Structures are given as C-alpha cells and as structure tokens.
Amino acid sequence: MIWNNDFETLPREALESLQLKRLQQTVEKVYATVPFYRKSFDQWGIKPAHIKTLDDLRRLPFTLKQDMRDSYPYGLFAVPLEQIVRIHASSGTTGKPTVVGYSRRDIENWTEMVARSFVAAGAHQGDIIHNAYGYGLFTGGLGAHYGAERIGASVIPMSGGNTKKQLMIMQDFGSTVLTCTPSYSLYLAEVAAEEKIDIRSLKLKVGIFGAEPWSEKMRQEIETKLNIKAIDIYGLSEILGPGVGIECIEAQNGLHIWEDHFIPEIINPDTGEVLPDGEKGELVITTITKEGIPLIRYRTRDITRLTKEPCICGRTHARIERLSGRSDDMLIIRGVNVFPSQIESVLFAIDGIEPHYQLIVERDGKLDTLEVQVEVHEHTFSDEVKVLQGLSNKIRKDIKDLLGVTCNVRLVEPKSIARSEGKARRVIDNRPKES
Template sequence: MMFNEEFETLPRQALEALQLKRLQSMLERVYANVPFYRTAFDRAGIRPDDVRSLQDLQRLPFTTKQNMRDSYPYGLFAAPMEEIVRIHASSGTTGKPTVVGYTQKDIETWTELMARTFVTAGAHKGDIIHNAYGYGLFTGGLGAHYGAERLGASVIPISGGNTKRQIMIMQDFGSTVLTCTPSYALFMAEEAKIEGVDFRNLKLRVGIFGAEPWSEAMRVEIEEKLNLTALDIYGLSEIMGPGVAQECYVAKSGLHIWEDHFIPEIIDPETCQVVPEGTKGELVITTITKQGIPLVRYRTRDITSITYEPCACGRTHARLARLSGRSDDMIIIRGVNVFPSQIESILVGIEGVEPHYLLIVDRQDNLDTLEVHVEVDERLFSDEIKVLQALSRSIEKEIKDMLGVTSRVKLVEPKTIQRSEGKATRVIDKRKLV
C-alpha cells in the first residue's frame, strides 16, 4: 500500500531527471533571493546555470547550522514574510535556535510527505494515531498531526508529558499507532508496569519512533514491552521536520528518503568528499521543492550510509541505514570513536539491566575516562554485592571487547537516572568544562 504510488515508484532515471529539474529551479531562486547563497556561490566560482547534472551538486558549498544561526532569524528565507504562513524553530541547546519558515505550498508538501510516511509505516485511514511528539516551535507534533489528518486517520494531539494520562488515553481511546521518541516509549512502558497496565491488552499495532538515534536492540526491547511493530522515522526541522525519511513495515531495512523532494549525499565528515554507496559517513541533504527556506547541501551531522538497491516494498527511493549517532555527538576516548547507541546495543542484551544509562566522560591525569551508569532491576540490585560486582565486570568486558574502550561501569538503583519525555540525555562530557 502506498500514498502516492506514482512518485514513490518512479524509475531511477525518471526520478533523477525530476531531481535535476527541481534542483536547477531551486538554485536560481536562492541565488536571486538569498544574499548568503549569492555570496557563497560567487566565492565558489559557480552560478546556478553551471549545474547541468546531479554530479555538479558536489561543486556547490555546504550549508551548516552555524550559517543558520548567523542568519538568525530570517536571513536565509527565500520567500518574503507575507508568503510565510508558519514559523518553527529548533530547541537550540547552545546559542540561538535555528529558524525555519513555511509557505502554504511548503505546508502542503510536508503534509503530503507525512501522510506518505504514515502509509509507509503501515498506517491507514482507520487508525487512531496517538501523537506524543511535542507541539509548539518543535516541528514533530504538528508535522505528524497534519500528515495523520491528510491520511484520513483519527489523530489524538496529546503531545508529551503527563505519562499516566497518556496511558489512560491509549487504553480508553483505542489508540492503534504511537508516535514519540524511542526513549519516551520505554518510559511509557515503565510507567504502565507501575500502573498495572499490560500493553498486550491495548490496541497499539505500530510505533513510529524518531528524533534521537536508537539501536536495533532497543527496537526489540520496545516491541516486546509495548507489543507493537517499532519503526524508525527521520526528519529535522532545518530540512522540513519529521517525514524526511521513513522505514517501511514490509522490509524494516533502512529508511526511504523522499528523493522527489530531497537529494541526499553521504560525505566523509573530515575530508567533506562524497563517499561510495554503502559507506558510512555524514548525511548531507539538499531541499529541491522548499520555498520558504531552501537549503543547499545542508550538513546534518547525522551518521548513516545509503543504498539505492530495490526494496521489497516496491518503493524506488534510496534508503538510509539506521542512524548510528551524530558526527558532533561522537565521543572520542583515547583515540576511539564511540557513539552512545553502540553502548546501548551492548546494555539492552544483558539480563537484569534496564534500558536507561548515562555516559560520563572525564579527564584524569591527562587521560580520558569513561564511566557508564546503568540501571538494574529491583531484584538484581537487592542481590549480593559480589553478584553486582561480577555484572559490572562483565559489562566492562563487553564494552572493551566490542569497542576497544576501557570503562568503569557503575550499577545504580532503578529510576535514579533522569528520565526524559523528549530527547534523552545520554552523555555528560566533563572535559568541556575544563
């Protein structure tokens, strides 16, 4: 089942021809209307009419989050404010937030792509979609909301927070699709257990989880605890919001990125050169249909790889591998690159260990140290000290064997690691405070 079969199944040659036509049109627009791009293109010695093939895209300069902050709030807008019907902004954990604007056409495109995304995940018109992504300046809530309505499904705009009430609503309203972050899904499972609610008695069938990297092992954990099919969604506010790419329920093997609206590239984050298909690197996206704030070669900092191999679901659009982290979230410990999701993959496979952890990186005597705080279940925590010590050593060995990093594992009581109803905080890097 597809929402827009004509475009979702375009042959590669036709898809690339459409991309080139839309890319050329977008480049003309930003060169004419956005001083930042006119200056950047001139410095690079390239004009829009020099782009005659998709390969020429590699000649264009990158756009970064810092460029967006430097242009705060509206400096990168390609449409006049009287045509902007909605404004969103990132949370901005450091510095000013990144601001994005949408024309009416942009909202319609986003809505269509989110409806396409829901169908790719196996949702349909008869579903009741429990939307626990945050509403407001964050793009998640409204993006999913409009897409659900366009699909013709019933949407519950519950947003985040008040988890006990969320569980009650899911029970009483018969929710069949859940949208939220994967860490919040596990938090819901934890709260439901306390409340004596068994997810096997709910009608949930599909979970669409995104906004933070998560592992295959965490998928298994979520599916077991929430009794649903857990699927990965990808998006970012700078590019559009949720619905840039979606894992299909048929294959569950990579996220289809909607190439009729976005051109993906994978680059080496150090050399900035495009890497071969299947090679892991940093995802770069060029928007080719956005009117409000089109972006040329935006460096997402998300680490993934791409494949153009045909998918069992019949869609022809390229697939992104599950994100393994971000190039700027990566921890380098004594020369070894470590992503939190790698630690998570190890932890969720160990009996008695809860899916809540915190990585604390520090520097002692000029050497980097890694301390891993891990929650264990009530039964195990009340066990003998020698049992806990043996478990700690076992986890330390697993981390050393898998990642080549020496760590100190500290087992902590259940519910002592701070929970999040949005993106989970996984790393505290004390080295940055020095």
C-alpha cells in the same frame, strides 16, 4: 500499501531526471533571492548555469547549522515574510535556535511526505494515532499531526508529558498508533507496569519513533515491552521536520528518503569528500522543493550509509541505514571514537539491566575517563555483591571488546536515572572546554 504510487515508485531514471530539474530551479532561486548563497556561490566561482548534471551538486558549498544561526532569524528565507505561513525553531540547548519558515506550499508538501511515511509504517484511515511528540516550536507534534489527518486517521494531539494520563487515554480512546521518541515509549511501558496496566490489553499495533538515534536492540526492547512494530522515522527541523524518511513496515531495513523532494549524499565528515553508496559517513541533504528556506547541501551531522538497492515494498527511493549517531555527538575517549548508540547496543544485549543509561565523561589530569551508569532490574539490584560485580565486569568487557575503550561501570538502582518526555539526555560531558 503505498500512499502516492505515482511518485513513490517512479523508475530511477525518471526520479533522477525530476531531481535534476528541481535542483536547477532551486539553485537559481537561492542565488537570486538569498544573499548568503549568492556570496557563497561567488566565492566558490559557481553560477547556477554550471549545474548541468546531478554530479555537479558536489561542486556547491555546504550549508552548516552555524550558517543558519548566523542568519538568525530570517536571513536564509527565500520568500518575503508575508508568504511565510508558519515558523518553527530548533530545540537547541546552546546558542540561538535555527529558524525555519514554511510557505503554504511547503506545508502541503510536508503534509504529503508525512502521509506517505505513516502509510509506509502501516497506518491507514481508521487508525487512532496517539501523537505524543511535542507541539509548539518543535516540528514533531504539528508535522505528525497534519500527515495523520491527511491519511484520514483520527489524531489525539496529546503532546508530551503527563504520562499517566497518556496511558489512560490510550486505554479509553483505543489508540492504535503511537508517535513519540523511542526513549519515551520505554518510559510509557515502565509507567504502565507501575500502574499495573497490561500493555497487551491496549490496541496499539505500531509505533513511529524518531528525533533521537536508537539501536536495533532498543527496537527489540520496545517491540517486546509494548507489543508493537517499532518503525524508525527520520526528520530534522532545518530540512523539514518528521517525514524526510521512514522505514517501510514490509522490510524495516533502512529508511526511504523522499527523493522527489530531497537529494541525499554521504560524505567523509573530515574531508567533505562524497562517498560511494554503501560507505558510512555523514548525511548531507539538499532540498529541491522548499520555498520558505531552501537549503543546499546541508550537513546534518547524522552518521549513516546510503543504498539505492530495490526494496521489497516496491518503493524506488533510496534508503539510509538507521542512524548510528551524530558526528557532533561522537565522543573521543583517549583517541577512540565512541557513539552512545554503540554502547547502547552492548547494554541492550545483556540480561539483568534496564534500558536506561547515561555516559559521564570526565578528565583526570590529561586523560579522559568514561563512566557508564546503567540501571539494573530490581531483582538484580538485590542480588549478592558478587553477582553485581560479575554483571559490571561483563559490561566493561563487552564495551572494551566492541569499541576498544576502557570504561568504568556504575550499576545504579532502578528508576534513579532521570526520565525524559522528549529526547533522552544520554551524555554528560564534564570535560573542561578548550579555550
């Protein structure tokens, strides 16, 4: 089922023609109204009139998260504050948050994109959508809420936390769609087991999960434990919030980026060079319909690849591969690039362990060390020492074989790793900061 057939199935030529028109309008607007962009373009010797084709996009400078922080709070807004009807901010843990403003039209477009996304995921009018994304400055809760209402579904605005009550509401209210982070969905399954709640007695059929990278193995774990289809949704507050892209339930093979609102590129994160379709690199997004805070070539730091190959669902918009991590979350251990999601894929393929882990990075003298802490099943934890040692050795070997990095493995008892009601904290990096 398709929500907006006119735009979601636009022929490629028509879609790119629309993109060019909207790109040119956006570049003219930011040059005229945002001093940061005018200065940046001038330094690069670029004027709006130079953008004559979509290929000319690569002539424009990148926008970084630091640029948004340096412009805190309203320096990148392209309209007067009285035209901003909502303000969100990132959930960053260091430095000032990144602030985003939405005009009334921005909210309408956002709502439309989340509606498209939810329908692509298999939701429809008549569903009861249990929204466990956080409400507030974080974009997840309200973004998902408005889109769910747009398709005519009933929305339960649970927000995060109070996990036992979440499960009670799912049971009593007949929730059919769950929205939250993938790690929190596994925590819900864990608490349900503790409370002797039969997951199969719930009416859940689909989960729409985002806000953190997750592996295919984790998807299989979620689908098994919650007895649902697990759909990956993509968004980031700087660009919009949830609804920038999503997997379709027909294929579950890459996330459709709504290209009538965004232009995606893949670049080499080290050189900034634009890479051909199909090559893995950093995702860069240019907004082409935003009024409040349009962004030109925003470096997301998310690692993926792009394809414009036709999808069986009939949508013509390009797809990105599910994220393998973030370039700024990448760990370099003795010269080896390591993403948490790569280790996750190893762990989830091994029997006897739980889907909860943490990576502890230390520095021993001049060498970096990596310790993988992973919970084991209760019956495994009570096994003989040689069984646990064998499991530890297997994890260490599989990580070494896949990633080429040697790590220490520490098996910990069930429920000893802190649970998160939002984004899971996978990495604890205790290395001294470079001065």
